[in-house]
Amino acid sequence: MKRSQINAAIRRMEALAKTHGFLLPPFCNWSPEEWQSKDHTYNEIRETMLGWDVTDYGEGKFDEVGFTLVTIRNGILNHTEYNKPYAEKLLMLEEGQYSPMHFHWYKMEDIINRGGGTILIKVYNSTPDEQFADTSVTVLMDGRRFTVPAGTKVRLTPGESITISPYLYHDFTVEPGTGAVLLGEVSQCNDDANDNRFYEELGRFPEVEEDEAPYRLLCNEYPAAECLG
8 A cells, every 4th residue: 555545645634523523532643753862651552552553454445445444442352551442543434445244253332423425334143154144133323223134235325323242243345435434443452463354364564665755654653762862
């Protein structure tokens, strides 16, 4: 993925968040140059991978398969210092983009439409061998519990939310004509390295082609504190 694509996506998400009155924490606004002065007192940001994350899932077609997001808070289970049992993200999905089908073995999360367009979330239960089940799916939306057929696209308009339980397959698309969507995620600890089961094998972090200087560093690019100074 080209750095210019990453930079442009971050700028678009900053603008979308501002439009909907969502203020990002200070570390989301640091330039790469400012990161060079951040010592070990900021290690929680590094270790829990807070900050910007732009991915094309290794597919090389970000306009079709991709996501832009910010991890605002996160913990690491059983860690002596970073033991928050919860996480929060802000995500942007643009029209024409697809976030692929996956589930989490451990994490339960609420996905909230914070503003913009309408998000469509297709849902399937998982079979014991992690395939799509043909059984009805129990949906939890803003205090309402109901069932839908396997493969239903659940529709979330701004302000609405859905609870995603472990082993519940889900993907994301934008309802055509409604515009980019700003999504919130409130969840248990997030562990992208060990708790994503994609239905089709995909990468998580892109290989970056440096065609221009970075506007913001991604959450896996921070300089280590011991290397500073």
